[in-house]
Each structure stands twice: as structure tokens, then as C-alpha cells.
Amino acid sequence: MDTYSPFIPFGLAHMSTMLIIGVVVLVIPMALKKVDDNRALVNARILAVLLIISESAKPLISVLIYHNQLNASLPLHLCGVAAFLAAWTLWRRSFRSYEIVYFWGIGGGIPAILSPDLLAGFPHPSFFYFFISHGLILLGVMYATIVFRFRPSFASVGKAIVATLVLMAVIYPVNLLLNSNYMYLLAKPQALTLMEFMGQWPWYILTLTFIGIVVYLLCYLPFVFIGRREQQQ
Numbered sequence: 001m002d003t004y005s006p007f008i009p010f011g012l013a014h015m016s017t018m019l020i021i022g023v024v025v026l027v028i029p030m031a032l033k034k035v036d037d038n039r040a041l042v043n044a045r046i047l048a049v050l051l052i053i054s055e056s057a058k059p060l061i062s063v064l065i066y067h068n069q070l071n072a073s074l075p076l077h078l079c080g081v082a083a084f085l086a087a088w089t090l091w092r093r094s095f096r097s098y099e100i101v102y103f104w105g106i107g108g109g110i111p112a113i114l115s116p117d118l119l120a121g122f123p124h125p126s127f128f129y130f131f132i133s134h135g136l137i138l139l140g141v142m143y144a145t146i147v148f149r150f151r152p153s154f155a156s157v158g159k160a161i162v163a164t165l166v167l168m169a170v171i172y173p174v175n176l177l178l179n180s181n182y183m184y185l186l187a188k189p190q191a192l193t194l195m196e197f198m199g200q201w202p203w204y205i206l207t208l209t210f211i212g213i214v215v216y217l218l219c220y221l222p223f224v225f226i227g228r229r230e231q232q233q
Helices: 012-032 037-065 078-092 095-114 125-146 154-178 203-232
Strands: none
Touching: 012 095, 012 125, 037 078, 037 125, 078 095, 078 125, 078 154, 095 125, 095 154, 095 203, 154 203
């Protein structure tokens, strides 16, 4: 890789970027939540196209510009798959896919932004690409939640857990076939992340799975209070 400044977790650039993402993913859906249904769907499909372009460009940029190996540049990490599922949710206004992508987007996207697998810091292009692509996933999920008024149920938590385990079961042999490390099922990230404190392989996968279930439950918790408030009104 070319010369770059190293990424500094929770440094000024990281903190500023997280703040910007937080504002954008809340302000844009809130500003658009009162548009009519036709306009809401048009806006959703524009966002869906942006998600597809962003994620589809990843292997091209990685291989053609940074000369990385294609087998390690495919959008097969959880957030990569979530980006396409979010696009489907927005394009089709699909609640069934929302039940899964809500937890993948919030439960996977926020930890990824908090503890990114990044070696290069600001202003390297990979820094911008990482946060823009993950920010788009969060924006898509929040758009469906606020504008479409989708709400996950407790059963959605179970569906998301099963979908995640199935995805892991599919990606593991893909990693063996491609000599890759998608979803970090064969090794920890090169960058310093929270996974560094979860033990060695394969135990960190069990730890990560348990933490993931807890995170999914926490992601559902706000809707318990929202549901109670709506019942009282």
C-alpha cells in the first residue's frame, strides 16, 4: 500500500467522522418523513442505488487502484451483505428483509464504525470509503425505520440471529475456497479492534457470536419503549 498516516482509534478524525455520520443518518430521514408515499419510495430507491454503487465499486477500487487481491476484496463481510440487503429493503419497501437488515445495519454497522478494520487514517481514500459505505448502510436502515415506519418485533431478533448464523455457515467454506477471511471467521483483523480482546481462534468467534446476540437484543430494546408509549397515546 502507498504511504499513509495510520488510523488512530478515537482520534480527532475518527470522532469527527462519527459525529457527522450520526447527524446525517438522523437528520435526513427526519427531514423526509412527512413526504407522500410515492416520494418516499423514490427517495428510498435513490438511496438503494447509492448503496449498490458504493458496495459494487469496492472490489473495482481495491483491485484496479490499490492492486489488492480480488479474493479479499469482495463485499462478503457482514456489512457488505447488509448493504445489498438494505438496498433491497428500500427498493422493494420490504419489511421481511428489514427484519434482518435492521440488526445487521445497526448491530454490525455501529460497532464497525466505532472499531473499524482500518490501517490508513484521514485523509487516505480508504478512510473516506470505509465511513461513507458504512454510513450509507446506517442511513438506509434509519430511513426505513423513520420514513417507512418499519418496526422490528421480538421475533425479528430471532430471525436476525438465525440469518447471521446461516450467513456464517455459508461464508466459512467460501473463505476456505478463496483463501479469504470474510466475517473474520479464520483470523482476526489486521487492525487493532475490539476483537483483539476476545481470545484466540476459534474462541473469539464464540465470544463474538454471544456479544452479537446481546447487541441484537439491545438494538430491539428501544422499540419496547416505543411500543409502550404508542399504546399509552
